[in-house]
Amino acid sequence: MSSAHSRSSADPVSHALDAAVSAVVEGVKNVGAANPVVLIDGRSGAGKTSLARRLVAAWPQRGRVQLVALDSVYPGWDGLVEGVEYARSTILVPHARGLLGIWERWDWDAGHRAEAHAVDPSLPLIVEGAGMLTPATARLGDVRVWVESPAASRRERGLRRDGETYRPHWDQWAAQEEAHILRDEPAQHATLVVAVP
Template identity: 70%
Template sequence: MSSASSRSSGDPVSAALDVAATRIVEAVTRLGVTNPVVLIDGRSGAGKTSLARELVARWPLRGRVQLVALDNLYPGWDGLADGAETARALVLVPHGRGVLGLWQRWDWDASEYAETHAVDPALPLIVEGVGLLTESTERLGDVRVWLESPLVSRKRRALLRDGETYRPHWDQWAEQEERHLSRDDPRRHATHVFEVP
């Protein structure tokens, strides 16, 4: 998604994500560091993945940016909290300490861990997924984003994206999201909050 096409498309979701990407790019630029960390949280279907991809495409700093999606870390449909903790312990903490981070991708089809990926602490990092913004990750993210979106819109987008694979697990996942919201109050830990229709 380019900023030009999203501005001209008339799609309110694309327009909202374009505004969010623009403001995040400005915030990253203002930081004045070479390896900033951007965390993007929000409930299922809020637009986290689309926003993260747009940020990668528009990254304002020289060189490449790393992207880690929690969808690759959650160990199954009951794994929201475990995936978020894996991101904290194996991706964010090492990056913050300046050491190489290593994480394994969860293979949803085989229900087991697959290949290992590395996170270079010298490079900037975007991590996206529900469960990310907590008290323990607040100090590990330079720009922390919460996406707010209505249930009807989120569910429609999520089921269009993942179809019948996700439908039987929607309520199960939503309960875990509710626990995250109640326990962690992610919006409180955000530096930026964006409304996505």
């Protein structure tokens, strides 16, 4: 057993993410398609981005997997709903129809959309971000993941990651997440619910 594995196993967050990756990989294998779509939702700081990055590294199929983080799509601090709809219409719908999807990154400093990115419908796709699982998006995802995590842990991770930039907006964003949970019941649309300490 390597020392890296030992350290990972000793860290409960890392251990939970490893287990989640294994479960998602099994789900991807069971889809049996060359271009499956994985949607990852959860509140800020829950571990969505870490899960998505680990999943890319552990992807069970040959070739490239595309990863889109909704943090690059949301149009500002009030943009959870609008960002998810933008991702649905410009990324998920074209992918499902076998068409090239084009989305533009949101420049948080300039306050407008910036350079364009393409999504190849022939390749697998992971889209991660708060708000991602809704009745409208769920039908476009083959493997749908809801990540649960305690509020204190999420806040500590979120603020450690984004620092003082995020702190003034934490409650504003959390209110949008809460509205999403009440309105869309994302866990009900998940094929897999994972817990991260």
